[in-house]
Amino acid sequence: MVNRIMQRIYLCLIFLFLYAPIVILIVFSFNDSKSRAKWNGFTLRWYKEMIQDPQIRSALYYTLAIAIIAALIATIIGTFAAIGIHNMKRWKRNIIMNLTYLPVLNPDIVTGISLMILFIFISSRFSILSPGFGTMLLAHITFNIPYVILSVLPKLKQLDKNLYEAALDLGATPWYAFFQVILPQIAPGIVTGALLAFTLSLDDFVISFFTTGAGVSNLSILIYSMARRGVNPKINALSTVLFITVLFLLLLINARSSKDRVRKEHA
Amino acid sequence: MKKSVILSILSVFLITIFLGGCGSKDQTTLNVYNWGDYIDSSVIKQFEKETGIKVNYDTFATNEEMYVKINKGNASYDIAIPSDYMIEKMIKEGLVEKIDFNNIPNYQYIEDRFKNLEFDPTNEYSVPYMWGTLGILYNKKMVDEPVDSWDILWNPKYEKQILMLDSQRDSLAVALKKLNYSMNSTNDAELEAAKNALIEQRPLVLAYVGDEVKDKMIGEEAALAVVWGGDAVTMHRENPDLEYVIPKEGTNLFVDSIVIPSTAKHKAEAEKFIDFLCRTDIAFKNTDYIGYSTPHMEARKQLDPELANSPIAYPEPEDLENAEIFIDLGTYIEQYNRVWTEIKSH
Amino acid sequence: MNKKWISAPYLVWMVIFIVVPLFLVGFYGITVRTDTGFVFSLEPLQRCFEPTYLKVLGRSVLLAAISTVICLILGYPIAMILTSKDFSDKNIYLMLFVIPMWMNFLLRTYAWLTLLEKNGLINVLLQKIGLNPIHILYTNQAVVLGMVYNFLPFMVLPIYSVLKKLDSSLIEAAQDLGANGFQTFIKVIFPLSIPGVVSGITMVFMPAVTTFVISRLLGGGHYYLIGNLIEEQFLSVGNWHFGSALSIFLMIIILISIFITSHYETDKEGSVGLW
Numbered sequence: 001m002v003n004r005i006m007q008r009i010y011l012c013l014i015f016l017f018l019y020a021p022i023v024i025l026i027v028f029s030f031n032d033s034k035s036r037a038k039w040n041g042f043t044l045r046w047y048k049e050m051i052q053d054p055q056i057r058s059a060l061y062y063t064l065a066i067a068i069i070a071a072l073i074a075t076i077i078g079t080f081a082a083i084g085i086h087n088m089k090r091w092k093r094n095i096i097m098n099l100t101y102l103p104v105l106n107p108d109i110v111t112g113i114s115l116m117i118l119f120i121f122i123s124s125r126f127s128i129l130s131p132g133f134g135t136m137l138l139a140h141i142t143f144n145i146p147y148v149i150l151s152v153l154p155k156l157k158q159l160d161k162n163l164y165e166a167a168l169d170l171g172a173t174p175w176y177a178f179f180q181v182i183l184p185q186i187a188p189g190i191v192t193g194a195l196l197a198f199t200l201s202l203d204d205f206v207i208s209f210f211t212t213g214a215g216v217s218n219l220s221i222l223i224y225s226m227a228r229r230g231v232n233p234k235i236n237a238l239s240t241v242l243f244i245t246v247l248f249l250l251l252l253i254n255a256r257s258s259k260d261r262v263r264k265e266h267a
Numbered sequence: 268m269k270k271s272v273i274l275s276i277l278s279v280f281l282i283t284i285f286l287g288g289c290g291s292k293d294q295t296t297l298n299v300y301n302w303g304d305y306i307d308s309s310v311i312k313q314f315e316k317e318t319g320i321k322v323n324y325d326t327f328a329t330n331e332e333m334y335v336k337i338n339k340g341n342a343s344y345d346i347a348i349p350s351d352y353m354i355e356k357m358i359k360e361g362l363v364e365k366i367d368f369n370n371i372p373n374y375q376y377i378e379d380r381f382k383n384l385e386f387d388p389t390n391e392y393s394v395p396y397m398w399g400t401l402g403i404l405y406n407k408k409m410v411d412e413p414v415d416s417w418d419i420l421w422n423p424k425y426e427k428q429i430l431m432l433d434s435q436r437d438s439l440a441v442a443l444k445k446l447n448y449s450m451n452s453t454n455d456a457e458l459e460a461a462k463n464a465l466i467e468q469r470p471l472v473l474a475y476v477g478d479e480v481k482d483k484m485i486g487e488e489a490a491l492a493v494v495w496g497g498d499a500v501t502m503h504r505e506n507p508d509l510e511y512v513i514p515k516e517g518t519n520l521f522v523d524s525i526v527i528p529s530t531a532k533h534k535a536e537a538e539k540f541i542d543f544l545c546r547t548d549i550a551f552k553n554t555d556y557i558g559y560s561t562p563h564m565e566a567r568k569q570l571d572p573e574l575a576n577s578p579i580a581y582p583e584p585e586d587l588e589n590a591e592i593f594i595d596l597g598t599y600i601e602q603y604n605r606v607w608t609e610i611k612s613h
Numbered sequence: 614m615n616k617k618w619i620s621a622p623y624l625v626w627m628v629i630f631i632v633v634p635l636f637l638v639g640f641y642g643i644t645v646r647t648d649t650g651f652v653f654s655l656e657p658l659q660r661c662f663e664p665t666y667l668k669v670l671g672r673s674v675l676l677a678a679i680s681t682v683i684c685l686i687l688g689y690p691i692a693m694i695l696t697s698k699d700f701s702d703k704n705i706y707l708m709l710f711v712i713p714m715w716m717n718f719l720l721r722t723y724a725w726l727t728l729l730e731k732n733g734l735i736n737v738l739l740q741k742i743g744l745n746p747i748h749i750l751y752t753n754q755a756v757v758l759g760m761v762y763n764f765l766p767f768m769v770l771p772i773y774s775v776l777k778k779l780d781s782s783l784i785e786a787a788q789d790l791g792a793n794g795f796q797t798f799i800k801v802i803f804p805l806s807i808p809g810v811v812s813g814i815t816m817v818f819m820p821a822v823t824t825f826v827i828s829r830l831l832g833g834g835h836y837y838l839i840g841n842l843i844e845e846q847f848l849s850v851g852n853w854h855f856g857s858a859l860s861i862f863l864m865i866i867i868l869i870s871i872f873i874t875s876h877y878e879t880d881k882e883g884s885v886g887l888w
Binding site: 058131228231 | 298300303304323324325326328339341342343344477478479481483
């Protein structure tokens, strides 16, 4: 019993540590003063300024656009890659898997600067790919693909090979068999990979920081430059909005999955 | 198998080129690269409204950062606002374009003493935007002795209450001036002495900062800071306990000027923007908001006379006798780079 | 059907965007620029071994190691509590634990920046209850704090997932055989959880040793880590050769530490990768 209370207290302390800074950001986003220690009354001014800030708006746009496009392309390339790798001979597969792990294990900063060197090298010689939206997108796709592959491969391992061959024996074309038989079975892995890619891309700072160009900042880059300029209540307002969005989405996903569970249990 | 490899190589290239193309899609967007917090943001909106040209606004914290981005980073900015020595370097290296002054009628309002300066002797590349000095800002409540020398930044009494600039030329200038050397020194021994002075000072320094210095000093997080005069004006407005001095050993006089980098894609629009910044009402708005001294005669006249005649913002030439303008050091800058990295890593 | 070819676009992509860039880094790391062009030189790599920079490296490893140990000490009990049987509302706690991770990590770091200031909320509260204010912003402690705060979940989650799969009959058997709680932990639970601990350590240590954001925002440009050094070489000094050499150096350290830890990871899916 004492033990259990101790456990609760410990958890509470940890949660305090984890949440106090966030809660304080949220509370002070309503503070009618730039001060972060004194409360000067309630205001929605920072929210209004945040919405009107063209830099925040364009950063939001770039963040979402890049996350969606990068996740989509990475999922397509990654899924096909996983299927191909799965069918390879062992030694070949090992080589390629080691390569696939490289961007996952490599420090972000090294991936970032290596891509930066590449893009600048290309753009200074061929006058394509000048740093900006395009290069940032390519970088995001690059670091996303391995995560998609790593999510899809386990599903492929569980796959029953005979099913596909049975479909072919029954007269399905390879593509038809792929879409009707294989795809539905590895779909959960693909979805996981896509979601993972999307969130990684949303949250990325380091690689974006090095691969972006004139006038293109995502939210992380913007927050970094704003934070370097000092305390800015607009960031507090932005944090609040992002936090509420994340909370809402997670609750939604959780509610859905628990509903599924209930349904399954009743069935 | 071979065919498919070729096909896939092709498709990757196509995606690459297509995506690469997305970034550089040509709308009339003007890419402006300026110091952080160095413009009244309503000015940008007004420009967009009046001309229909969209402005993409990016900021940098040091001249060096801007230089690397434009030179090595291939970023295509249409407007940049570096300082004197950096402009000199960029002219030498062909990184800036000549400006067609016929398109900048408002240039006539710029005071003559800011024209034909050493860094752009024939005045073909740059239009002065703001100018000022480097000095010490201190909080009257926290510093009780007279502040008149760079030496106070080495006073152990103010341990962890000193903010230095995270900018190599400026911080080294402070040390060089403290030691009574030129801030454009290209003497190894002098530079080494300056390096040792800054390393010795490290334990006293709270942080090496950029634009956040304003926030920190207004919030009384530190007692002393090395700041640019214009920022001192803004900070004094927010917190009257903050006073600015130009140390007796001498200081840096800087002129930040507008240039068009040679990678610019919208030169005509860029000139329109420069002319717009030189319009009296706009120049007034900017100098009023950012607090730096304007080289624009008419805008200065519109300022609060107390500010327009204040020795902090508009020091008389005799106050600036031992002030130096940074000059480009050519390849010797490598030594500065190395020394600065060593100081920061210590 | 031979479906191997459909991974070809990926292979091409990998070559262009992973292999070639790394070769470029390697190229810059072993050359210097002279008037005639690039010339082979070991100077950038040699410079990494100058005492000043070795000190930066030592500091990075030390701070990251301290943060990792703190994360382990704080995190292991959390993982145990979250898996313990008498917690009915475990899922909610687990979710509560994950939510902060979904916040942008720059925002989380920024939050501490505002809290730790001399006149920040923590000090105002401390003074209200009559305690001395603390001055830790822009010190090593602040950097460690930022690392622990940001990376703690990376330690807890792998340990949690290993502990969750632990066969509870093993623990019961140990208890039946007379082991007390502590003995059960030392002899049974902890050894079985080592794979989780090891991946937790890697997942905390790696981002910590390479960060430049936490040290920049919370260290005030004062406590340079190797990440800051690399960032500065690329973004403000413009010395790509030294920057690349430092990156190679960093990569080698990371790969060695992965090599060491991968020997402890046996049952992980990921054991296919890299040795």
